[in-house]
Amino acid sequence: MSVIRSVVAGCGAYLPKQVVTNADLARKIETSDEWIRQRTGIGQRHVAAEGELTSHLAIKASEAALKDAGIKADELDLIVLATTTPDETFPATATRVQAALGMTRGMAFDVQAVCSGFVYALAVADNFLRVGQAKTALVIGAETFTRLLDWNDRGTSVLFGDGAGAVVLKAAPGKGDKSDRGILSTHLFSDGRYHDMLYVDGGPSSTGTTGVVRMEGREVFRHAVTKLAQAVDEAIASNGVSEAEIDWLVPHQANRRIIDSMGQRLKLAPEKVVVTIDRHANTSAASIPLALAEAHADGRIKRGQLVLIEAMGGGFTWGSALIRW
CATH class of the missing domain: 3.40.47.10 (Thiolase/Chalcone synthase)
Structure with missing residues (x-):
């Protein structure tokens, strides 16, 4: 049985330049590098600079993914951006990415499922490709999550960081079994x-x-x-x-x-x-x-x-x- 599969054609990532270590946090709140590492495995996190938005991170990761896939933005039919920290209440941050990349057709929207967001966004894009409503999709996970933190709460402030990653999916024929790409x-x-x-x-x-x-x-x-x-x-x-x-x-x-x-x-x-x-x-x-x-x-x-x-x-x-x- 012939089916349509969503094949990963490229990947990209971006992390803000500012790095905050556990030792940095220990100077501000009652914690220590040992305490954080033992309970979480975390040693450091990246934090977006003032004025650096979720869309900025998403755009850089997307550009890297498109380059890795060897395609241009005008070949995209769909952008699905998973984020809990949109630039604005509306419009969708995905549309800002769309404009910055130079994609002027197709569709772009956000998905909100917090830490599960990328899996949800991937499923949404996969379904679009499977039924033929899109042939090439960009799926992004991007967050400036540190802006949702109470930096005085050591139970949450030590856990999170900022960053963005993206994958390009392309529709391709498959046999319908586990050997398919x-x-x-x-x-x-x-x-x-x-x-x-x-x-x-x-x-x-x-x-x-x-x-x-x-x-x-x-x-x-x-x-x-x-x-x-x-x-x-x-x-x-x-x-x-x-x-x-x-x-x-x-x-x-x-x-x-x-x-x-x-x-x-x-x-x-x-x-x-x-x-x-x-x-x-x-x-x-x-x-x-x-x-x-x-x-x-x-x-x-x-x-x-x-x-x-x-x-x-x-x-x-x-x-x-x-x-x-």
Whole structure:
């Protein structure tokens, strides 16, 4: 059976120049490098400069992805930008990226699923390509998440960073089995009952302010382990693959202990799990595409290999995707 697959044609990334180390934070709040590393695996994070917007980060990552794919912006039919930190309440930040790239046709819009945002955006773009409504898509995860932080709250301020990553998808014919290149499947979930465990205490309709992140860390950790396992298991089962066939796990970079537990669940050697949390911290929707771009650029991920991505974020939202590179 012939099907349309969304093949990854290129990757790009951008990180702001300013780096804030754990030692820098320890000079401002009651914490230490040892405390942060032991609990999260984080050593530093990038922070956007004053006047540097989410769209600026997204544009740089997109330009890199387009260059890597060897295509021009006017070949794009679709831009899907996952972000929790848009430049403005409206219009969609994706339209600012569209204009900056010089894309004057097709469509561009944002997706909001917090840390699961990139998986959601990838699923949306994949569906557009599968049904023939687009042939080439740019999927971006971009965040200036540090602007949502209460820098006096050591439970949240040490966890997050800013950055952007992007991938170019191109529609290509496939046989309809697990040997095809491209996105083999995506799996999305949400459960709004867990809102109060991870949210921002503001918004245009409620307080008229941006608000800051509020989180019940222990509860989020507990749910992440079980819900990510569900998403991972579903991706493997629906494609008829075994754990031994997975070449790479590229997880959302939220906590090193969660990352390690997912790698162990898949019986993957530690070197087969792409980890950037030590240098990037949690960049929300940007974390998976940043990690993909790094592993693609340094040659770790090779054509034909099976790559599993997974994430969980506020809402709760969570999901996974299985991709043959």
